Amino acid sequence: MNHEPLYQQLVNEWITLIQNGVMRPGERLPSVRQACAMHKVSPSTILAAYRALEDRGVIEARPQSGFYVKSSANLPLPRMRRQSTALPTSDDVLDHIEAFMAAQTGEDFIDLSLASPRGSDFYPTGRVKQILNQLIRQQPELATDYPFPPGSARLRRQIAQRVVSWGCVLAAEDIVITNGCSEALSLALRAVCKPGDTVGLESPTYFALVPLLKSLGLSAIEIPTHPTTGLSLDALELLLSEQRLNAIVAMPTVHNPLGCSMPLEAKKRLAQLVNQYRVPLIEDTPHAELFYGQAVPDAVKAYDRDGWVLLCSSYSKTLVPGFRIGWIAPGRYLKEVTRLKVASTLGQPRLLEETVAEYLESGGYDHHLRGLRRHFMSQMERLRGMVASHFPAGTRATSPSGGCLLWVELPSATDTQQLFRAALAERITVAPGTIYSAKGRYRHCLRLSCCYPWSDAFERALVRVGELAGQSRNTTA
Amino acid sequence: MNHEPLYQQLVNEWITLIQNGVMRPGERLPSVRQACAMHKVSPSTILAAYRALEDRGVIEARPQSGFYVKSSANLPLPRMRRQSTALPTSDDVLDHIEAFMAAQTGEDFIDLSLASPRGSDFYPTGRVKQILNQLIRQQPELATDYPFPPGSARLRRQIAQRVVSWGCVLAAEDIVITNGCSEALSLALRAVCKPGDTVGLESPTYFALVPLLKSLGLSAIEIPTHPTTGLSLDALELLLSEQRLNAIVAMPTVHNPLGCSMPLEAKKRLAQLVNQYRVPLIEDTPHAELFYGQAVPDAVKAYDRDGWVLLCSSYSKTLVPGFRIGWIAPGRYLKEVTRLKVASTLGQPRLLEETVAEYLESGGYDHHLRGLRRHFMSQMERLRGMVASHFPAGTRATSPSGGCLLWVELPSATDTQQLFRAALAERITVAPGTIYSAKGRYRHCLRLSCCYPWSDAFERALVRVGELAGQSRNTTA
Incomplete structure (x- = not known):
């Protein structure tokens, strides 16, 4: 007979399911109501179990959505330090947008910057x-x-x-x-x-x-x-x-x-x-x-x-x-x-x-949206995994509640303007953090997009950006 | 033997051609070069003849285009007096544009205001x-x-x-x-x-x-x-x-x-x-x-x-x-x-x-454009004819070099804002002159459009606007 509290038994069960890959990172756990029915226990027991799993970093709550198996990627949340460096002009932003747009027309470019789907099978x-x-x-x-x-x-x-x-x-x-x-x-x-x-x-x-x-x-x-x-x-x-x-x-x-x-x-x-x-x-x-x-x-x-x-x-x-x-x-x-x-x-x-x-x-729109969301969710999980594996130690990233955009915080001495230029020279576009601020903050941050169908070339580009990030040091910081 | 000067003989020939309807209002006369070849005379004779016809009001020169048989419509050019009345606001203009746009969606409206083709066969x-x-x-x-x-x-x-x-x-x-x-x-x-x-x-x-x-x-x-x-x-x-x-x-x-x-x-x-x-x-x-x-x-x-x-x-x-x-x-x-x-x-x-x-x-574009121009030119001729016949005595109008818009100058006491409202009550939209000026000039003017296929309803609306114009007096002028 199991002497652990009921909620602890549930916690162990779920950890096993997750370790066995029955439940995968990014997948949604049953709602509290569904779980009550499944396990024949009270809502408070389910909630206690879910909170314990959350405390152990195995699952995460998303506002108004429910609990999700947490990414295997061990990526702490950005600290959002409001670092301010030399003031950029609004022209800086437009220079970058121009580079992103130019990459769209260059056949051999890999774009990790824009949330602008292209030639994809995701749409009806x-x-x-x-x-x-x-x-x-x-x-x-x-x-x-x-x-x-x-x-x-x-x-x-x-x-x-x-x-x-x-x-x-x-x-x-x-x-x-x-x-x-x-x-x-x-x-x-x-x-x-x-x-x-x-x-x-x-x-x-x-x-x-x-x-x-x-x-x-x-x-x-x-x-x-x-x-x-x-x-x-x-x-x-x-x-x-x-x-x-x-x-x-x-x-x-x-x-x-x-x-x-x-x-x-x-x-x-x-x-x-x-x-x-x-x-x-x-x-x-x-x-x-x-x-x-x-x-x-x-x-x-x-x-x-x-x-x-x-x-x-x-x-x-x-x-x-x-x-x-x-x-x-x-x-x-x-x-x-x-x-x-x-x-x-x-x-x-x-x-x-x-x-x-x-x-x-x-x-047909709701049906299409469900597929598109699943698709972006799964690509996001892979993207976060790649960042966890290939970006410098100390990298942090968001855990998005939707969409195809990931905000990455690199070690504070990283200069993503420099990274942007280095990547561009290798025909890869990334969006440096400074353009997301009127005050030029976030020089050590980066926005990555996974709006295109996943490919080997995309994966290689990510690995390369991770390497370049390790070499892009802000010498004025 | 004809003792008139050579150019005068040509003038008489052309007047006959026009009176007989061989050459119709709005049609282009041969170029000076073409006419020289046709009549076997010198360019100076042709030019003298064309100028005499122009003086007599039978033909008109259009800049960079040539000579045209003048409209049978006896419509003198607008005087363009820069009459200024109560200052309108830019909201006045937008109120009118809103009324024009609303008329586009009202099935039983006749629109004489906009240069915005609709449901027409004029386009490929x-x-x-x-x-x-x-x-x-x-x-x-x-x-x-x-x-x-x-x-x-x-x-x-x-x-x-x-x-x-x-x-x-x-x-x-x-x-x-x-x-x-x-x-x-x-x-x-x-x-x-x-x-x-x-x-x-x-x-x-x-x-x-x-x-x-x-x-x-x-x-x-x-x-x-x-x-x-x-x-x-x-x-x-x-x-x-x-x-x-x-x-x-x-x-x-x-x-x-x-x-x-x-x-x-x-x-x-x-x-x-x-x-x-x-x-x-x-x-x-x-x-x-x-x-x-x-x-x-x-x-x-x-x-x-x-x-x-x-x-x-x-x-x-x-x-x-x-x-x-x-x-x-x-x-x-x-x-x-x-x-x-x-x-x-x-x-x-x-x-x-x-x-x-x-x-x-x-x-195919040039071919299409030639047809479209001919079409608008012929509708313009009819429109000018209607204005000459049905608008108050003293009405003047432009002789457009292209397009589908006619600028009409009514007797100076006419209030086209009042005319706009009276016409709107009968589900006809016309564009009062004041909206073509930041200073509210041209209260006695009107812009008419002939961008839609000609119809009996369009013709009846024109006649009615002519009648209303006679009744719309600016009491403050």
Whole structure:
């Protein structure tokens, strides 16, 4: 007879299952309810077992998702030291983006930098092709009719239906279709700010925001952002109470580059703060539907009482990367955003909007998303394993809650600008940490992407970047 | 034996031909060289005859194009009095644009306002459809690959080839593909100006420029613009010499709304002026390929020595109104424009870019354009005839050199804002003159479009607008 407490027996069972490879790294454990049924024990016993496994570093909790077998890769979380070196200019960021883009067209380049799928089998191209052909045959006016904002009513209705599962109750009339999520962000910033205003950015943040803010005459304040829980609300509240922010941009679900998602309570508090201080929040969520859990967690927008949240997303990461179909639900700024869209770029190609609408209506999207998430999750596990094995001792990395981006913190003397140049000379592109900050922080950090199908060449490039990282020392640090 | 001078005999012959309907209004007379061969006389005799016919109001010269049988419509040219009334806001313009766009989706609306083709047979939809289907079958990655600026190299090469006939020598590398000509203008203004700068606009000008400037924090100075020769270069030079302009936007070929094209010498002087004063000129030419003559006249860009001209155009009026394929050749601002495009909207759908590139390569475009020009020219003739017959006495109108837009000057007490509202109540949209000016001039003017296939309903709407125009009096004038 086993004298260990019941929960300890469960812990041992699970460790055996994991050691035997029955449960693999990255796989989700049964929900507490499922586990109760399986083991015929009470929820408190299951929770005790899961917590013990978590304490031993065998599994990990992901906010709003459940418990997962922890990566075999022994990668501690980044410390997020806000190291600041020589100030970069927004041109530095654009120089790097140019190099990444050039790599896309160079046949022999290996790109580890962008979250921009290419020539892949991950997307339902066959079905999209079929719908497109059918539409252009049946409605040739989709090629000849001038498209005006806010874009296809059918597509906006589909988006409104889908975001119900993010906790958002929107009408088709609340949504404007844009040229990718990029234009959604750009319109949002122009609608809520005037030149000279100050915008709160997460630190690190999406790299294109740095030059975008500069081009609009806006200043940035960086707000500490945690690799598992996201934006620091204490720091944000301090800035809000000092009236130092005219707007905020945040990625509360599947952050770029950190991969984290804010816990539900934090999202509620964020919504409450921006409504209380009446400061617009641009909620940037192009990766949200790549959340590794069973369902996309609620958006901050779900708790937005008075329309201060401008929700931005797209189908560029999830369905048709080549079509540039993004959207924005601008809350109280609907009129301004629509008018800026009319004056700046007018409409989007209706043919592509209708193709996506028809695809969403026909019902295969959730099935496709499940496969895509599994796929990215498994590639992420391999990527983390490679980093653990081939990067210098002392390397830390995030444990993303979704998507295809990994944030890597190298030993503090590493200079990833130097690493970027060394890798580029060998036709490999990596994204150095400095471009994720308006203040040039994160010189010892790197963002890696696993958005392309895994290949030997990709694996060799990773090994080589690990070697180069060991040689790239910041001599001024 | 005929004792009249030789040229007078020719004049009588031509008048007979025109009275008999052998030569119809809008048709082009033989070139001087052709006429010499036909009549076996010297060029000076032909020129004397053509000038006499011009003096008698039977034919008209069009810059860089030749002589045309004048419209039977007895419509004197607008006087272009720079009447200024209550200042409108840029919101007024957007309110009107919203009404025009709403009319596009209302089935029972008759739109006389926009230059935005809809559901028409004027465009080679069959061929475009065929290319699109073929491309998506052969290159499914066009749907899945992330598109980056500057856009399809193949399309940019085709554009560079085509603009040779506009006098421009450009490389594919000098061109960036945009979301229609709207985005080209918006990027150009952002690249050359900073908030607080002043931009010289033609008066009247393209209506979307007024709110666009405002949204970018730019002021406008309106420069007198003549209904046949375009932008006043004397007025422009005055402003340049006083250093009052940071940039200029002009439409030197097929102006919107005036329909005029600047004479070649004026274009050369304009290029010389902006190079001398080092002030960027945004040359906006989406209607240029709808020029009624045999060939598109040279662009100002053709004479741009040092890259101060940013040439903007699109295929939205000429080939695929639904695809939003525009482009810009930004001269010395290439880097700034490319970077703003990356930061604001990223790329355009590559599938649609490649479709247009393939269409242009395959060689049917010039044939299509000839048909489209003939078509618009004939609809324009009918439109001018209707205005002459059904609008109040004293109405004047332009004699466009191309395109589908007619600028109508009503008796000075007419209030076209009131006319706009009265027409809208009867589900007809017209564009009141005030929205073509940042200063609210042209309250007695109207822009009419004939971009849709002619119909009885269109004709009835025109008659009704003529009646309403007689009743719309500006009581404050």
